[in-house]
Amino acid sequence: MTLQTENKPIVSLPWMGKEYIEYLGEALTRIGVNVQLPPRTTGKTIQIGVRNTAEMVCFPLKPTLGNFVEALDNGADTLLMFDSKGQCRLRHYWKIQEFILKNMGYTFKMYNVNFGNILGILKKLSGASYFKILKETVHFYRRVREIDKVKQQWATDRPNIGIIGEMFTCCDEKINYEIENKITRLGAKPVNTVTLSSFIKSDFLKKIHWPTKKRRFDKEAEKYFNGGLGGHGKENISNLLELVDNNIGGVIHLLPMSCMPETSIEPYVNAICRDSNTPLLRIPIDENTAEANLETRLETFVELIKMRGEK
Ligand code: SF4
Incomplete structure:
Protein backbone atom coordinates (compact mmCIF):
# COMPACT_ATOMS: atom_id res chain seq x y z
CA MET A 1 0.00 0.00 0.00
CA THR A 2 1.41 3.43 -0.90
CA LEU A 3 1.47 6.32 1.55
CA GLN A 4 -1.04 9.14 1.10
CA THR A 5 0.66 12.11 -0.66
CA GLU A 6 -0.30 14.59 2.06
CA ASN A 7 1.49 12.50 4.69
CA LYS A 8 4.57 11.98 2.64
CA PRO A 9 7.86 13.68 3.33
CA ILE A 10 8.99 16.16 0.67
CA VAL A 11 12.20 14.63 -0.55
CA SER A 12 15.07 16.40 -2.27
CA LEU A 13 18.57 15.56 -3.47
CA PRO A 14 21.49 17.51 -4.92
CA TRP A 15 22.21 17.89 -8.62
CA MET A 16 24.82 15.84 -10.42
CA GLY A 17 24.07 16.27 -14.10
CA LYS A 18 20.72 17.55 -15.36
CA GLU A 19 19.53 14.45 -17.19
CA TYR A 20 20.68 12.00 -14.53
CA ILE A 21 18.93 13.79 -11.70
CA GLU A 22 15.80 14.57 -13.69
CA TYR A 23 15.49 10.89 -14.65
CA LEU A 24 16.12 9.91 -11.06
CA GLY A 25 13.45 12.35 -9.89
CA GLU A 26 10.99 10.83 -12.39
CA ALA A 27 11.84 7.29 -11.29
CA LEU A 28 11.37 8.18 -7.61
CA THR A 29 8.08 9.88 -8.39
CA ARG A 30 6.87 6.78 -10.24
CA ILE A 31 7.47 4.59 -7.21
CA GLY A 32 5.56 7.08 -5.09
CA VAL A 33 8.24 9.24 -3.45
CA ASN A 34 7.16 12.86 -3.12
CA VAL A 35 10.17 14.39 -4.87
CA GLN A 36 10.94 18.07 -5.20
CA LEU A 37 14.23 18.74 -6.94
CA PRO A 38 16.10 21.88 -5.92
CA PRO A 39 16.43 24.73 -8.42
CA ARG A 40 19.31 24.13 -10.85
CA THR A 41 22.73 25.08 -9.52
CA THR A 42 23.64 28.73 -10.11
CA GLY A 43 26.37 31.06 -8.93
CA LYS A 44 24.12 31.91 -6.00
CA THR A 45 23.84 28.21 -5.03
CA ILE A 46 27.62 27.90 -5.06
CA GLN A 47 28.02 31.06 -2.97
CA ILE A 48 25.68 29.64 -0.31
CA GLY A 49 28.00 26.63 -0.09
CA VAL A 50 31.12 28.79 -0.10
CA ARG A 51 29.82 30.94 2.77
CA ASN A 52 28.91 27.97 4.94
CA THR A 53 31.79 25.52 4.45
CA ALA A 54 35.54 25.57 4.96
CA GLU A 55 37.45 27.39 2.24
CA MET A 56 39.78 24.48 1.48
CA VAL A 57 37.20 21.71 1.49
CA CYS A 58 36.87 19.88 -1.84
CA PHE A 59 34.61 21.83 -4.13
CA PRO A 60 31.57 19.49 -4.62
CA LEU A 61 30.61 19.96 -0.98
CA LYS A 62 29.85 23.63 -1.71
CA PRO A 63 27.32 23.39 -4.58
CA THR A 64 25.64 20.32 -3.04
CA LEU A 65 25.23 22.13 0.28
CA GLY A 66 23.83 25.10 -1.66
CA ASN A 67 21.36 22.72 -3.41
CA PHE A 68 20.16 21.50 -0.01
CA VAL A 69 19.68 25.02 1.33
CA GLU A 70 17.64 25.98 -1.73
CA ALA A 71 15.64 22.73 -1.48
CA LEU A 72 14.83 23.34 2.18
CA ASP A 73 13.91 26.96 1.45
CA ASN A 74 11.48 25.61 -1.17
CA GLY A 75 9.73 23.34 1.30
CA ALA A 76 11.67 20.06 1.30
CA ASP A 77 11.87 18.35 4.69
CA THR A 78 13.82 15.20 3.78
CA LEU A 79 17.21 15.06 2.11
CA LEU A 80 18.95 12.19 0.34
CA MET A 81 22.72 12.29 0.10
CA PHE A 82 24.89 9.62 -1.47
CA ASP A 83 27.26 7.95 0.98
CA SER A 84 30.10 6.33 -0.93
CA LYS A 85 31.25 4.33 2.10
CA GLY A 86 34.58 4.75 0.37
CA GLN A 87 37.89 6.18 1.44
CA CYS A 88 37.69 9.85 0.56
CA ARG A 89 35.65 12.69 2.02
CA LEU A 90 32.51 11.75 0.12
CA ARG A 91 31.55 9.25 2.80
CA HIS A 92 31.44 12.15 5.28
CA TYR A 93 29.62 14.70 3.11
CA TRP A 94 26.16 13.84 4.43
CA LYS A 95 27.28 14.14 8.05
CA ILE A 96 29.03 17.46 7.44
CA GLN A 97 26.06 18.78 5.48
CA GLU A 98 23.60 17.64 8.14
CA PHE A 99 25.68 19.35 10.82
CA ILE A 100 26.01 22.63 8.90
CA LEU A 101 22.33 22.75 7.91
CA LYS A 102 21.15 22.07 11.46
CA ASN A 103 23.45 24.84 12.67
CA MET A 104 21.89 27.12 10.09
CA GLY A 105 18.56 26.46 11.79
CA TYR A 106 16.92 24.04 9.36
CA THR A 107 14.74 21.17 10.55
CA PHE A 108 14.80 18.10 8.29
CA LYS A 109 15.58 14.43 8.09
CA MET A 110 18.78 13.40 6.30
CA TYR A 111 19.22 9.94 4.78
CA ASN A 112 22.68 8.79 3.74
CA VAL A 113 22.01 6.53 0.80
CA ASN A 114 24.32 3.77 -0.34
CA PHE A 115 23.99 0.63 -2.42
CA GLY A 116 23.32 -1.41 0.71
CA ASN A 117 20.44 0.60 2.19
CA ILE A 118 18.79 2.29 -0.78
CA LEU A 119 15.95 -0.20 -1.25
CA GLY A 120 14.90 0.00 2.41
CA ILE A 121 14.98 3.81 2.39
CA LEU A 122 12.96 4.05 -0.81
CA LYS A 123 10.42 1.60 0.57
CA LYS A 124 10.06 3.70 3.68
CA LEU A 125 9.68 6.95 1.73
CA SER A 126 7.30 5.60 -0.91
CA GLY A 127 5.42 2.70 0.64
CA ALA A 128 5.88 0.88 -2.71
CA SER A 129 6.70 -2.83 -2.96
CA TYR A 130 10.30 -3.98 -3.40
CA PHE A 131 9.27 -5.38 -6.78
CA LYS A 132 8.10 -1.96 -8.00
CA ILE A 133 11.21 -0.24 -6.65
CA LEU A 134 13.50 -2.78 -8.32
CA LYS A 135 11.62 -2.48 -11.61
CA GLU A 136 12.03 1.30 -11.62
CA THR A 137 15.69 0.99 -10.61
CA VAL A 138 16.40 -1.23 -13.61
CA HIS A 139 14.44 1.12 -15.88
CA PHE A 140 16.42 4.11 -14.53
CA TYR A 141 19.73 2.31 -15.08
CA ARG A 142 18.78 1.49 -18.67
CA ARG A 143 17.92 5.13 -19.41
CA VAL A 144 21.21 6.31 -17.90
CA ARG A 145 23.08 3.77 -20.00
CA GLU A 146 21.50 5.22 -23.13
CA ILE A 147 22.74 8.75 -22.27
CA ASP A 148 26.18 7.41 -21.43
CA LYS A 149 26.52 5.43 -24.65
CA VAL A 150 26.45 8.74 -26.54
CA LYS A 151 28.87 10.33 -24.08
CA GLN A 152 31.36 7.52 -24.58
S1 SF4 B 1 36.40 12.45 -4.86
FE1 SF4 B 1 36.44 12.72 -2.65
S2 SF4 B 1 38.07 14.21 -2.27
FE2 SF4 B 1 37.51 14.32 -4.45
S3 SF4 B 1 36.00 15.94 -4.57
FE3 SF4 B 1 34.89 14.02 -4.37
S4 SF4 B 1 34.57 13.85 -2.17
FE4 SF4 B 1 36.18 15.36 -2.42
Missing part, protein backbone atom coordinates in the same frame (compact mmCIF):
# COMPACT_ATOMS: atom_id res chain seq x y z
CA GLN A 153 31.08 7.06 -28.34
CA TRP A 154 34.13 7.77 -30.48
CA ALA A 155 33.87 9.81 -33.67
CA THR A 156 35.50 8.80 -36.93
CA ASP A 157 35.30 12.20 -38.63
CA ARG A 158 36.98 14.46 -36.02
CA PRO A 159 39.47 14.23 -33.19
CA ASN A 160 38.37 12.48 -30.02
CA ILE A 161 39.17 14.03 -26.67
CA GLY A 162 38.95 11.83 -23.60
CA ILE A 163 37.68 13.18 -20.30
CA ILE A 164 38.85 11.66 -17.04
CA GLY A 165 38.55 13.01 -13.50
CA GLU A 166 36.32 13.41 -10.52
CA MET A 167 32.78 12.23 -11.02
CA PHE A 168 30.74 15.26 -9.93
CA THR A 169 32.89 17.63 -12.00
CA CYS A 170 32.75 15.39 -15.05
CA CYS A 171 28.99 14.77 -14.83
CA ASP A 172 27.46 18.13 -13.90
CA GLU A 173 27.38 20.54 -16.80
CA LYS A 174 26.72 23.52 -14.50
CA ILE A 175 29.94 22.76 -12.64
CA ASN A 176 32.14 22.02 -15.66
CA TYR A 177 30.74 24.91 -17.72
CA GLU A 178 29.24 22.52 -20.27
CA ILE A 179 32.67 21.33 -21.29
CA GLU A 180 31.31 18.54 -23.48
CA ASN A 181 29.21 21.01 -25.51
CA LYS A 182 32.17 23.37 -25.76
CA ILE A 183 34.43 20.60 -27.12
CA THR A 184 31.74 19.63 -29.63
CA ARG A 185 31.35 23.24 -30.77
CA LEU A 186 35.12 23.45 -31.27
CA GLY A 187 34.90 20.55 -33.72
CA ALA A 188 36.06 17.59 -31.62
CA LYS A 189 34.23 14.68 -29.96
CA PRO A 190 34.29 14.49 -26.16
CA VAL A 191 34.61 10.94 -24.87
CA ASN A 192 33.56 11.19 -21.25
CA THR A 193 34.77 8.14 -19.36
CA VAL A 194 33.31 9.28 -16.03
CA THR A 195 29.62 8.52 -16.26
CA LEU A 196 26.94 7.41 -13.85
CA SER A 197 26.41 4.04 -15.54
CA SER A 198 30.12 3.19 -15.47
CA PHE A 199 30.16 4.15 -11.79
CA ILE A 200 27.18 1.89 -11.05
CA LYS A 201 28.80 -0.89 -13.05
CA SER A 202 32.21 -0.64 -11.42
CA ASP A 203 31.10 0.06 -7.85
CA PHE A 204 27.79 -1.74 -7.55
CA LEU A 205 27.56 -4.40 -10.20
CA LYS A 206 31.17 -5.25 -9.37
CA LYS A 207 32.33 -5.16 -12.93
CA ILE A 208 29.86 -7.75 -14.23
CA HIS A 209 30.25 -7.97 -18.01
CA TRP A 210 33.54 -6.05 -17.80
CA PRO A 211 35.36 -6.99 -21.02
CA THR A 212 38.68 -8.85 -20.63
CA LYS A 213 40.56 -5.91 -22.11
CA LYS A 214 39.07 -3.61 -19.46
CA ARG A 215 40.15 -6.01 -16.73
CA ARG A 216 43.68 -5.83 -18.11
CA PHE A 217 43.75 -2.03 -17.77
CA ASP A 218 42.29 -2.29 -14.25
CA LYS A 219 45.08 -4.67 -13.32
CA GLU A 220 47.67 -2.40 -14.85
CA ALA A 221 46.23 0.57 -12.92
CA GLU A 222 46.47 -1.38 -9.64
CA LYS A 223 50.26 -1.26 -9.90
CA TYR A 224 50.23 2.49 -9.29
CA PHE A 225 48.54 2.20 -5.87
CA ASN A 226 49.28 0.98 -2.39
CA GLY A 227 45.72 -0.20 -1.72
CA GLY A 228 42.55 1.87 -1.90
CA LEU A 229 42.61 5.57 -2.73
CA GLY A 230 38.94 6.50 -2.77
CA GLY A 231 36.97 8.47 -5.34
CA HIS A 232 37.71 7.19 -8.83
CA GLY A 233 41.48 7.51 -8.84
CA LYS A 234 42.08 3.93 -9.91
CA GLU A 235 39.26 3.90 -12.43
CA ASN A 236 40.68 7.06 -13.98
CA ILE A 237 44.11 5.53 -14.43
CA SER A 238 42.52 2.44 -15.96
CA ASN A 239 40.39 4.58 -18.28
CA LEU A 240 43.39 6.70 -19.22
CA LEU A 241 45.42 3.60 -20.11
CA GLU A 242 42.56 2.45 -22.31
CA LEU A 243 42.24 5.86 -23.99
CA VAL A 244 45.92 6.10 -24.87
CA ASP A 245 45.94 2.47 -25.99
CA ASN A 246 43.21 3.43 -28.46
CA ASN A 247 45.21 6.47 -29.64
CA ILE A 248 42.97 9.17 -28.25
CA GLY A 249 43.70 12.63 -29.69
CA GLY A 250 44.06 14.28 -26.28
CA VAL A 251 42.97 14.01 -22.66
CA ILE A 252 41.30 16.45 -20.31
CA HIS A 253 41.70 15.84 -16.59
CA LEU A 254 38.82 17.55 -14.77
CA LEU A 255 39.00 17.84 -11.03
CA PRO A 256 37.64 19.90 -8.18
CA MET A 257 40.12 21.92 -6.15
CA SER A 258 41.46 19.97 -3.16
CA CYS A 259 40.22 16.64 -4.48
CA MET A 260 42.39 14.08 -2.72
CA PRO A 261 42.23 11.15 -5.19
CA GLU A 262 42.55 13.31 -8.29
CA THR A 263 45.49 15.36 -7.02
CA SER A 264 47.16 12.12 -5.89
CA ILE A 265 47.02 10.61 -9.37
CA GLU A 266 48.30 13.75 -11.13
CA PRO A 267 51.92 12.52 -11.46
CA TYR A 268 50.69 9.22 -12.95
CA VAL A 269 48.37 10.96 -15.39
CA ASN A 270 51.20 13.30 -16.44
CA ALA A 271 53.62 10.42 -16.97
CA ILE A 272 51.18 8.22 -18.92
CA CYS A 273 50.31 11.11 -21.24
CA ARG A 274 53.95 12.15 -21.65
CA ASP A 275 55.13 8.61 -22.44
CA SER A 276 52.34 8.04 -24.95
CA ASN A 277 52.81 11.51 -26.48
CA THR A 278 49.18 12.38 -25.70
CA PRO A 279 48.34 16.07 -25.16
CA LEU A 280 46.93 16.68 -21.68
CA LEU A 281 44.90 19.59 -20.35
CA ARG A 282 44.22 19.70 -16.63
CA ILE A 283 41.28 21.81 -15.46
CA PRO A 284 40.87 22.28 -11.71
CA ILE A 285 37.46 23.72 -10.85
CA ASP A 286 36.19 25.71 -7.90
CA GLU A 287 34.13 28.81 -7.18
CA ASN A 288 36.92 31.04 -8.57
CA THR A 289 37.12 29.37 -11.97
CA ALA A 290 36.59 31.88 -14.76
CA GLU A 291 34.63 30.52 -17.70
CA ALA A 292 36.42 32.79 -20.18
CA ASN A 293 39.79 31.47 -19.05
CA LEU A 294 38.58 27.87 -19.32
CA GLU A 295 37.29 28.57 -22.83
CA THR A 296 40.58 30.07 -24.00
CA ARG A 297 42.60 27.12 -22.70
CA LEU A 298 40.15 24.67 -24.22
CA GLU A 299 40.17 26.41 -27.59
CA THR A 300 43.98 26.34 -27.75
CA PHE A 301 44.03 22.70 -26.70
CA VAL A 302 41.52 21.57 -29.31
CA GLU A 303 43.32 23.57 -32.03
CA LEU A 304 46.60 21.88 -31.08
CA ILE A 305 44.99 18.46 -31.35
CA LYS A 306 43.47 19.31 -34.71
CA MET A 307 46.86 20.50 -36.00
CA ARG A 308 48.54 17.31 -34.81
CA GLY A 309 45.84 15.31 -36.57
CA GLU A 310 46.40 17.19 -39.85
CA LYS A 311 50.16 16.64 -39.69
Whole structure:
Protein backbone atom coordinates (compact mmCIF):
# COMPACT_ATOMS: atom_id res chain seq x y z
CA MET A 1 0.00 0.00 0.00
CA THR A 2 1.41 3.43 -0.90
CA LEU A 3 1.47 6.32 1.55
CA GLN A 4 -1.04 9.14 1.10
CA THR A 5 0.66 12.11 -0.66
CA GLU A 6 -0.30 14.59 2.06
CA ASN A 7 1.49 12.50 4.69
CA LYS A 8 4.57 11.98 2.64
CA PRO A 9 7.86 13.68 3.33
CA ILE A 10 8.99 16.16 0.67
CA VAL A 11 12.20 14.63 -0.55
CA SER A 12 15.07 16.40 -2.27
CA LEU A 13 18.57 15.56 -3.47
CA PRO A 14 21.49 17.51 -4.92
CA TRP A 15 22.21 17.89 -8.62
CA MET A 16 24.82 15.84 -10.42
CA GLY A 17 24.07 16.27 -14.10
CA LYS A 18 20.72 17.55 -15.36
CA GLU A 19 19.53 14.45 -17.19
CA TYR A 20 20.68 12.00 -14.53
CA ILE A 21 18.93 13.79 -11.70
CA GLU A 22 15.80 14.57 -13.69
CA TYR A 23 15.49 10.89 -14.65
CA LEU A 24 16.12 9.91 -11.06
CA GLY A 25 13.45 12.35 -9.89
CA GLU A 26 10.99 10.83 -12.39
CA ALA A 27 11.84 7.29 -11.29
CA LEU A 28 11.37 8.18 -7.61
CA THR A 29 8.08 9.88 -8.39
CA ARG A 30 6.87 6.78 -10.24
CA ILE A 31 7.47 4.59 -7.21
CA GLY A 32 5.56 7.08 -5.09
CA VAL A 33 8.24 9.24 -3.45
CA ASN A 34 7.16 12.86 -3.12
CA VAL A 35 10.17 14.39 -4.87
CA GLN A 36 10.94 18.07 -5.20
CA LEU A 37 14.23 18.74 -6.94
CA PRO A 38 16.10 21.88 -5.92
CA PRO A 39 16.43 24.73 -8.42
CA ARG A 40 19.31 24.13 -10.85
CA THR A 41 22.73 25.08 -9.52
CA THR A 42 23.64 28.73 -10.11
CA GLY A 43 26.37 31.06 -8.93
CA LYS A 44 24.12 31.91 -6.00
CA THR A 45 23.84 28.21 -5.03
CA ILE A 46 27.62 27.90 -5.06
CA GLN A 47 28.02 31.06 -2.97
CA ILE A 48 25.68 29.64 -0.31
CA GLY A 49 28.00 26.63 -0.09
CA VAL A 50 31.12 28.79 -0.10
CA ARG A 51 29.82 30.94 2.77
CA ASN A 52 28.91 27.97 4.94
CA THR A 53 31.79 25.52 4.45
CA ALA A 54 35.54 25.57 4.96
CA GLU A 55 37.45 27.39 2.24
CA MET A 56 39.78 24.48 1.48
CA VAL A 57 37.20 21.71 1.49
CA CYS A 58 36.87 19.88 -1.84
CA PHE A 59 34.61 21.83 -4.13
CA PRO A 60 31.57 19.49 -4.62
CA LEU A 61 30.61 19.96 -0.98
CA LYS A 62 29.85 23.63 -1.71
CA PRO A 63 27.32 23.39 -4.58
CA THR A 64 25.64 20.32 -3.04
CA LEU A 65 25.23 22.13 0.28
CA GLY A 66 23.83 25.10 -1.66
CA ASN A 67 21.36 22.72 -3.41
CA PHE A 68 20.16 21.50 -0.01
CA VAL A 69 19.68 25.02 1.33
CA GLU A 70 17.64 25.98 -1.73
CA ALA A 71 15.64 22.73 -1.48
CA LEU A 72 14.83 23.34 2.18
CA ASP A 73 13.91 26.96 1.45
CA ASN A 74 11.48 25.61 -1.17
CA GLY A 75 9.73 23.34 1.30
CA ALA A 76 11.67 20.06 1.30
CA ASP A 77 11.87 18.35 4.69
CA THR A 78 13.82 15.20 3.78
CA LEU A 79 17.21 15.06 2.11
CA LEU A 80 18.95 12.19 0.34
CA MET A 81 22.72 12.29 0.10
CA PHE A 82 24.89 9.62 -1.47
CA ASP A 83 27.26 7.95 0.98
CA SER A 84 30.10 6.33 -0.93
CA LYS A 85 31.25 4.33 2.10
CA GLY A 86 34.58 4.75 0.37
CA GLN A 87 37.89 6.18 1.44
CA CYS A 88 37.69 9.85 0.56
CA ARG A 89 35.65 12.69 2.02
CA LEU A 90 32.51 11.75 0.12
CA ARG A 91 31.55 9.25 2.80
CA HIS A 92 31.44 12.15 5.28
CA TYR A 93 29.62 14.70 3.11
CA TRP A 94 26.16 13.84 4.43
CA LYS A 95 27.28 14.14 8.05
CA ILE A 96 29.03 17.46 7.44
CA GLN A 97 26.06 18.78 5.48
CA GLU A 98 23.60 17.64 8.14
CA PHE A 99 25.68 19.35 10.82
CA ILE A 100 26.01 22.63 8.90
CA LEU A 101 22.33 22.75 7.91
CA LYS A 102 21.15 22.07 11.46
CA ASN A 103 23.45 24.84 12.67
CA MET A 104 21.89 27.12 10.09
CA GLY A 105 18.56 26.46 11.79
CA TYR A 106 16.92 24.04 9.36
CA THR A 107 14.74 21.17 10.55
CA PHE A 108 14.80 18.10 8.29
CA LYS A 109 15.58 14.43 8.09
CA MET A 110 18.78 13.40 6.30
CA TYR A 111 19.22 9.94 4.78
CA ASN A 112 22.68 8.79 3.74
CA VAL A 113 22.01 6.53 0.80
CA ASN A 114 24.32 3.77 -0.34
CA PHE A 115 23.99 0.63 -2.42
CA GLY A 116 23.32 -1.41 0.71
CA ASN A 117 20.44 0.60 2.19
CA ILE A 118 18.79 2.29 -0.78
CA LEU A 119 15.95 -0.20 -1.25
CA GLY A 120 14.90 0.00 2.41
CA ILE A 121 14.98 3.81 2.39
CA LEU A 122 12.96 4.05 -0.81
CA LYS A 123 10.42 1.60 0.57
CA LYS A 124 10.06 3.70 3.68
CA LEU A 125 9.68 6.95 1.73
CA SER A 126 7.30 5.60 -0.91
CA GLY A 127 5.42 2.70 0.64
CA ALA A 128 5.88 0.88 -2.71
CA SER A 129 6.70 -2.83 -2.96
CA TYR A 130 10.30 -3.98 -3.40
CA PHE A 131 9.27 -5.38 -6.78
CA LYS A 132 8.10 -1.96 -8.00
CA ILE A 133 11.21 -0.24 -6.65
CA LEU A 134 13.50 -2.78 -8.32
CA LYS A 135 11.62 -2.48 -11.61
CA GLU A 136 12.03 1.30 -11.62
CA THR A 137 15.69 0.99 -10.61
CA VAL A 138 16.40 -1.23 -13.61
CA HIS A 139 14.44 1.12 -15.88
CA PHE A 140 16.42 4.11 -14.53
CA TYR A 141 19.73 2.31 -15.08
CA ARG A 142 18.78 1.49 -18.67
CA ARG A 143 17.92 5.13 -19.41
CA VAL A 144 21.21 6.31 -17.90
CA ARG A 145 23.08 3.77 -20.00
CA GLU A 146 21.50 5.22 -23.13
CA ILE A 147 22.74 8.75 -22.27
CA ASP A 148 26.18 7.41 -21.43
CA LYS A 149 26.52 5.43 -24.65
CA VAL A 150 26.45 8.74 -26.54
CA LYS A 151 28.87 10.33 -24.08
CA GLN A 152 31.36 7.52 -24.58
CA GLN A 153 31.08 7.06 -28.34
CA TRP A 154 34.13 7.77 -30.48
CA ALA A 155 33.87 9.81 -33.67
CA THR A 156 35.50 8.80 -36.93
CA ASP A 157 35.30 12.20 -38.63
CA ARG A 158 36.98 14.46 -36.02
CA PRO A 159 39.47 14.23 -33.19
CA ASN A 160 38.37 12.48 -30.02
CA ILE A 161 39.17 14.03 -26.67
CA GLY A 162 38.95 11.83 -23.60
CA ILE A 163 37.68 13.18 -20.30
CA ILE A 164 38.85 11.66 -17.04
CA GLY A 165 38.55 13.01 -13.50
CA GLU A 166 36.32 13.41 -10.52
CA MET A 167 32.78 12.23 -11.02
CA PHE A 168 30.74 15.26 -9.93
CA THR A 169 32.89 17.63 -12.00
CA CYS A 170 32.75 15.39 -15.05
CA CYS A 171 28.99 14.77 -14.83
CA ASP A 172 27.46 18.13 -13.90
CA GLU A 173 27.38 20.54 -16.80
CA LYS A 174 26.72 23.52 -14.50
CA ILE A 175 29.94 22.76 -12.64
CA ASN A 176 32.14 22.02 -15.66
CA TYR A 177 30.74 24.91 -17.72
CA GLU A 178 29.24 22.52 -20.27
CA ILE A 179 32.67 21.33 -21.29
CA GLU A 180 31.31 18.54 -23.48
CA ASN A 181 29.21 21.01 -25.51
CA LYS A 182 32.17 23.37 -25.76
CA ILE A 183 34.43 20.60 -27.12
CA THR A 184 31.74 19.63 -29.63
CA ARG A 185 31.35 23.24 -30.77
CA LEU A 186 35.12 23.45 -31.27
CA GLY A 187 34.90 20.55 -33.72
CA ALA A 188 36.06 17.59 -31.62
CA LYS A 189 34.23 14.68 -29.96
CA PRO A 190 34.29 14.49 -26.16
CA VAL A 191 34.61 10.94 -24.87
CA ASN A 192 33.56 11.19 -21.25
CA THR A 193 34.77 8.14 -19.36
CA VAL A 194 33.31 9.28 -16.03
CA THR A 195 29.62 8.52 -16.26
CA LEU A 196 26.94 7.41 -13.85
CA SER A 197 26.41 4.04 -15.54
CA SER A 198 30.12 3.19 -15.47
CA PHE A 199 30.16 4.15 -11.79
CA ILE A 200 27.18 1.89 -11.05
CA LYS A 201 28.80 -0.89 -13.05
CA SER A 202 32.21 -0.64 -11.42
CA ASP A 203 31.10 0.06 -7.85
CA PHE A 204 27.79 -1.74 -7.55
CA LEU A 205 27.56 -4.40 -10.20
CA LYS A 206 31.17 -5.25 -9.37
CA LYS A 207 32.33 -5.16 -12.93
CA ILE A 208 29.86 -7.75 -14.23
CA HIS A 209 30.25 -7.97 -18.01
CA TRP A 210 33.54 -6.05 -17.80
CA PRO A 211 35.36 -6.99 -21.02
CA THR A 212 38.68 -8.85 -20.63
CA LYS A 213 40.56 -5.91 -22.11
CA LYS A 214 39.07 -3.61 -19.46
CA ARG A 215 40.15 -6.01 -16.73
CA ARG A 216 43.68 -5.83 -18.11
CA PHE A 217 43.75 -2.03 -17.77
CA ASP A 218 42.29 -2.29 -14.25
CA LYS A 219 45.08 -4.67 -13.32
CA GLU A 220 47.67 -2.40 -14.85
CA ALA A 221 46.23 0.57 -12.92
CA GLU A 222 46.47 -1.38 -9.64
CA LYS A 223 50.26 -1.26 -9.90
CA TYR A 224 50.23 2.49 -9.29
CA PHE A 225 48.54 2.20 -5.87
CA ASN A 226 49.28 0.98 -2.39
CA GLY A 227 45.72 -0.20 -1.72
CA GLY A 228 42.55 1.87 -1.90
CA LEU A 229 42.61 5.57 -2.73
CA GLY A 230 38.94 6.50 -2.77
CA GLY A 231 36.97 8.47 -5.34
CA HIS A 232 37.71 7.19 -8.83
CA GLY A 233 41.48 7.51 -8.84
CA LYS A 234 42.08 3.93 -9.91
CA GLU A 235 39.26 3.90 -12.43
CA ASN A 236 40.68 7.06 -13.98
CA ILE A 237 44.11 5.53 -14.43
CA SER A 238 42.52 2.44 -15.96
CA ASN A 239 40.39 4.58 -18.28
CA LEU A 240 43.39 6.70 -19.22
CA LEU A 241 45.42 3.60 -20.11
CA GLU A 242 42.56 2.45 -22.31
CA LEU A 243 42.24 5.86 -23.99
CA VAL A 244 45.92 6.10 -24.87
CA ASP A 245 45.94 2.47 -25.99
CA ASN A 246 43.21 3.43 -28.46
CA ASN A 247 45.21 6.47 -29.64
CA ILE A 248 42.97 9.17 -28.25
CA GLY A 249 43.70 12.63 -29.69
CA GLY A 250 44.06 14.28 -26.28
CA VAL A 251 42.97 14.01 -22.66
CA ILE A 252 41.30 16.45 -20.31
CA HIS A 253 41.70 15.84 -16.59
CA LEU A 254 38.82 17.55 -14.77
CA LEU A 255 39.00 17.84 -11.03
CA PRO A 256 37.64 19.90 -8.18
CA MET A 257 40.12 21.92 -6.15
CA SER A 258 41.46 19.97 -3.16
CA CYS A 259 40.22 16.64 -4.48
CA MET A 260 42.39 14.08 -2.72
CA PRO A 261 42.23 11.15 -5.19
CA GLU A 262 42.55 13.31 -8.29
CA THR A 263 45.49 15.36 -7.02
CA SER A 264 47.16 12.12 -5.89
CA ILE A 265 47.02 10.61 -9.37
CA GLU A 266 48.30 13.75 -11.13
CA PRO A 267 51.92 12.52 -11.46
CA TYR A 268 50.69 9.22 -12.95
CA VAL A 269 48.37 10.96 -15.39
CA ASN A 270 51.20 13.30 -16.44
CA ALA A 271 53.62 10.42 -16.97
CA ILE A 272 51.18 8.22 -18.92
CA CYS A 273 50.31 11.11 -21.24
CA ARG A 274 53.95 12.15 -21.65
CA ASP A 275 55.13 8.61 -22.44
CA SER A 276 52.34 8.04 -24.95
CA ASN A 277 52.81 11.51 -26.48
CA THR A 278 49.18 12.38 -25.70
CA PRO A 279 48.34 16.07 -25.16
CA LEU A 280 46.93 16.68 -21.68
CA LEU A 281 44.90 19.59 -20.35
CA ARG A 282 44.22 19.70 -16.63
CA ILE A 283 41.28 21.81 -15.46
CA PRO A 284 40.87 22.28 -11.71
CA ILE A 285 37.46 23.72 -10.85
CA ASP A 286 36.19 25.71 -7.90
CA GLU A 287 34.13 28.81 -7.18
CA ASN A 288 36.92 31.04 -8.57
CA THR A 289 37.12 29.37 -11.97
CA ALA A 290 36.59 31.88 -14.76
CA GLU A 291 34.63 30.52 -17.70
CA ALA A 292 36.42 32.79 -20.18
CA ASN A 293 39.79 31.47 -19.05
CA LEU A 294 38.58 27.87 -19.32
CA GLU A 295 37.29 28.57 -22.83
CA THR A 296 40.58 30.07 -24.00
CA ARG A 297 42.60 27.12 -22.70
CA LEU A 298 40.15 24.67 -24.22
CA GLU A 299 40.17 26.41 -27.59
CA THR A 300 43.98 26.34 -27.75
CA PHE A 301 44.03 22.70 -26.70
CA VAL A 302 41.52 21.57 -29.31
CA GLU A 303 43.32 23.57 -32.03
CA LEU A 304 46.60 21.88 -31.08
CA ILE A 305 44.99 18.46 -31.35
CA LYS A 306 43.47 19.31 -34.71
CA MET A 307 46.86 20.50 -36.00
CA ARG A 308 48.54 17.31 -34.81
CA GLY A 309 45.84 15.31 -36.57
CA GLU A 310 46.40 17.19 -39.85
CA LYS A 311 50.16 16.64 -39.69
S1 SF4 B 1 36.40 12.45 -4.86
FE1 SF4 B 1 37.51 14.32 -4.45
S2 SF4 B 1 36.00 15.94 -4.57
FE2 SF4 B 1 34.89 14.02 -4.37
S3 SF4 B 1 34.57 13.85 -2.17
FE3 SF4 B 1 36.44 12.72 -2.65
S4 SF4 B 1 38.07 14.21 -2.27
FE4 SF4 B 1 36.18 15.36 -2.42
